[in-house]
Amino acid sequence: MTTSTFTSSAGASRILRSVWAAIKKIPPVYPLFFAIFISIGFLGQSYQTMPGILNFLRRAAPLAILAIGEMLVLATGGFDLSIGSIVTLVVLGSSKLLNNDPANAIPSILIMLGFGVLIGLINGTVVSYLKVPSFIATLGMLLLVKGGALYWVGGAPQGYLTDNWRFFGREYIENVPILGRFPVALLILIVIAAFSWFIFHRTNFGKQVLAIGDNVRASQLSGVRVRLVRTMAFVLSAVFAVIGGVLIGGYGGVNVTIGEGLEMQSIAACVVGGVMLTGGRGNVMNVVFGAFTMEAMFNLLNLLGLPKPYKDAVQGLIIIAAVAYIALSTRRKR
Amino acid sequence: MTQETLARTTQTPSALQPILEVRHITKRFPGVLALDDVSVEFLPGQVHAVVGENGAGKSTLMKIMAGAYVPDSGEILLQGERVTFSHPQEALQKGISIIYQEFNLLPERTVAQNIFLGREPSRFGVIDIGKMNENARVLLKEIGVEQFISPTAVVSSLSVAEQQLVEIAKAISFNAKVLIMDEPTAALTSTEVQLLHDLIQRLTSRGLAVIFISHRLVEVFDIAHVITVLKDGKFVKTVNTQDVTTADVVYLMVGRTLDHYFPPLGSPEDFGEVVLRVKNASNHILKNINFTLRKGEVVGIAGLQGSGRTELAQALFGVVPFKTGEIELRGKPIDIRNPSQAIKNGLGFVTEDRKSEGLLPKQPIRDNMLLTVRAIQNIFGVINKNGIRKAPNLVPNLGKQVDVKTDSFDREVQFLSGGNQQKVVLSRWLASDAEVFIFDEPTRGIDVEAKASIHDMIRDLTRQGKAVLMISSELPEVIGMSDRILVMYEGQIAGELPAKSSENEIMLMATGNKPGDVAAAGKE
Known part of the structure; x- marks a missing residue:
């Protein structure tokens, strides 16, 4: 009698333990996101409907795209602080290039993508060849791009963004089965995320990004072309920032501060998504949900009626807490 | 006089009281016993060389005497008195100065500023530059190098040998009784070495004990009065230089048995x-x-x-x-x-320092094994979890070949033992052709x-x-x-x-x- 109780309780505890082991493997970003999202669902009725959820995802899409790009650079062990300024450049520059003529929409977006490639190449070159720490190099680029964009448009936004330019950020695909109206921005996020997932998790490039971030010296001695890989990460990050900028400009207004702080939001999204700021770890899906979590948190703060500065403070807390957590856990290992 | 001291005095040929003595010093680092019950006496006015192979424990012993490391057990006696140092500054105050291979000078400051760093003479609360330079000049003259070095010269403009003289002057300025030098001649030309030897002679004639580590036995025989040999963290012997030959010392340094059998050598054919x-x-x-x-x-x-x-x-x-x-x-x-x-x-290169130059600690075993073969392939190539297109089962095959002990190739390399880590690094190169x-x-x-x-x-x-x-x-x-x-x-x-x-x-x-x-x- 006693024996059988003992064995059955041992069996139960074994099952519990394996369930617990499986739960422990779930990245913390998912329970965090769903907890916050469910609480905003209680506070704001619209989050309980399909259009409301899709609308939320549409608003979160640009940050998710920026965060994926940032993750590629963070995984190499670097930083890209220039992406917020790139968003500003895209919005201000496009408003000037469009010259209020819808026919210029596609050319202006292509020119912006060209700028993205150029900025990424410069970031990568300065970091790889001139050996400037990426934090400093891209901080310089942040100021250079922002200043350059403002100078180009003469200090204030010129004209407006035409409706066809705004298509990607603002419009919907109608009559999608079950979902109804499906935001174009969300579709773009899905395409970018799938592409990034593929190159990051399924190609040599992705493995080498992680290798560099984990141990740059060992990677170099094993034949990894460190400069090439690093530069490519910066180019992708800048190009994704341009795409994010087109989406942000699509539903936002034209103003000179539109991209401000997005680099920090992206880094926070990455950190929430489990990316280590010291490099060597990253996961595209987790980062996308990291961005969703950030957006949900901002919504929560709004619904609670807290003013905007709280948003910044919360971001700061997240970054500090995450970095402190990493520092503590590495110290424990020693 | 106790019996113990009596016994010691009769053992030591010289009647001099040791100025510095270490007794039964043991120091353990993670995974290695760096010093194992080492006892040595250092006499004033002598040049005492400490020799041994790489990893014999020479540097560890020097650092313990200079207060940079705290021994796990054993004691240090300075002029017969037991001392403990928790910081190099304490050893310095008590008269033990150490000069490392890498100098500790501020390159953009003058000689005088470096010598009196942190204890500059002051007047009315401001640094008295004139007095500081004068003190430095006196000090340089004392060790007989005032003709080479000006107190106002900027350190970065000096040669390596001159910088070393500044280090020595700085060490002496703390009223050093014991001067420890780690490979002092490693970066010097032969004339500079001679200059240094002369200086060491002058210092010892003033009663200073000079302890130095050197790999150059020729030089050890040139200037040392006494040689202490360490091997694998243990004290081997202290000998008077005049009583031994180079070959004797080398034998003391290396004499030991092989710890395992090696595979047979190749034959010429x-x-x-x-x-x-x-x-x-x-x-x-x-x-x-x-x-x-x-x-x-x-x-x-x-x-x-x-x-x-x-x-x-x-x-x-x-x-x-x-x-x-x-x-x-x-x-x-x-x-x-x-x-x-x-x-x-x-070419393949299995590097010396596994941690800093070999491993990707946070990546799984499989990605560590495939790093090199992937690096030389197309950067946009699609990866295969277990190998490359030409060799789809590379990872399990390599694992078998080098016998990595692990339950899964998805395990991060940082959690493997040192031997298994080295096998993973090795397999990376076996995979490349x-x-x-x-x-x-x-x-x-x-x-x-x-x-x-x-x-x-x-x-x-x-x-x-x-x-x-x-x-x-x-x-x-x-x-x-x-x-x-x-x-x-x-x-x-x-x-x-x-x-x-x-x-x-x-x-x-x-x-x-x-x-x-x-x-x-x-x-x-």
Whole structure:
């Protein structure tokens, strides 16, 4: 009698333990996101409907795209602080290039993508060849791009963004089965995320990004072309920032501060998504949900009626807490 | 007088009381017993050399005496009084100064500022620059070098030797009773060495005890009165220089038994054509390197720390390339400017420091194994979890070949033991189609069993027609593995020794003795 109780309780505890082991493997970003999202669902009725959820995802899409790009650079062990300024450049520059003529929409977006490639190449070159720490190099680029964009448009936004330019950020695909109206921005996020997932998790490039971030010296001695890989990460990050900028400009207004702080939001999204700021770890899906979590948190703060500065403070807390957590856990290992 | 002291006085030939003494010092670092019950006495007015192979515990002992490390057990006596140092500053205040190989000078400050850093003479709360310079001048005159160095010279404008004199002046300015120098002549020219020797003589004649570590036995015999030999963290013997020969000291340094059996050496008929030939190659560290490497042979590279062994490997592999000279691979001249080119030319390099130069700690075993083969493929190529297109089961095969003990290849490398980590690094190079393998300290810090299996793998490579260049600080390993031995000294290949040469012969050559002397010693 006693024996059988003992064995059955041992069996139960074994099952519990394996369930617990499986739960422990779930990245913390998912329970965090769903907890916050469910609480905003209680506070704001619209989050309980399909259009409301899709609308939320549409608003979160640009940050998710920026965060994926940032993750590629963070995984190499670097930083890209220039992406917020790139968003500003895209919005201000496009408003000037469009010259209020819808026919210029596609050319202006292509020119912006060209700028993205150029900025990424410069970031990568300065970091790889001139050996400037990426934090400093891209901080310089942040100021250079922002200043350059403002100078180009003469200090204030010129004209407006035409409706066809705004298509990607603002419009919907109608009559999608079950979902109804499906935001174009969300579709773009899905395409970018799938592409990034593929190159990051399924190609040599992705493995080498992680290798560099984990141990740059060992990677170099094993034949990894460190400069090439690093530069490519910066180019992708800048190009994704341009795409994010087109989406942000699509539903936002034209103003000179539109991209401000997005680099920090992206880094926070990455950190929430489990990316280590010291490099060597990253996961595209987790980062996308990291961005969703950030957006949900901002919504929560709004619904609670807290003013905007709280948003910044919360971001700061997240970054500090995450970095402190990493520092503590590495110290424990020693 | 107690019996114990009485016994000691009768043991010591000199009637002098030791100025500094360490008793039963033990110091353990993670995974290694650096010092094991070491006791040494240092007398005033003497130059006391501490010698031993790499890893014998010399530096650890110096750092304990200078307060940089705290011993796990044992005691330090300064002028017969027991002292404990929790910080180098405390040792300094009590009169023990240490000069490291890497100087601790501020390059953009003047000589006087460096000497009196943190204790500048002041007047009305501001630094009295005139007084500081004057004090520095007096100090430099005291040690007889005022004609070489001006107190107002900026340190970065001085030569290495002059900077060292500044370090000595600084050390003396703390009223040092004991001056410890770690490899003081490593970076000096021969005239500068003479200058330093003269200075050391003057200092000891004033009653100072000078303790120095050196790898150059020739020099040790030039200036040391007493030599203490350490081996594997243990005290071996303290001898008077006049009573012994270089060969005696070398024997004390290396005399020991091999700790395991090595695979059989290659036989001459196994050696094939020359795969690698280096002709007159030099860079800022290496001078005039000439050697060849044939298929099927293991060539060992011996030499002391700083003799240029690792630099040779790095030059061959394009990390810090040669500036002049030629490298031929299979008879064709090649130019290797970076590791990527070296790999494409069929070179493999298993680095010395597994942690900083080998492993990707946070990546799974499989990605560590495949790093090199992937690096030389198309960067946009789609990965295969277990290998590459040509060899789809590379990871499990390598795992079997090198016998990595793990439950899954998805485990992060940081959680493996040192031996298993080294096997993973090794398998990375087995996967690449390298013809020439360079091993730098292939078995450092791993257990005996893993050591033996790595030695077997190295020998297996040569049976497959590969050529191996093996750098090692462990002489038994060099002797046990090498079909030929190249000995390096001061950035040059001092000479070549045949298989099964003795440790004495290698050490003599590695400490700067001429090949002729080595041959003579070999006959003894």
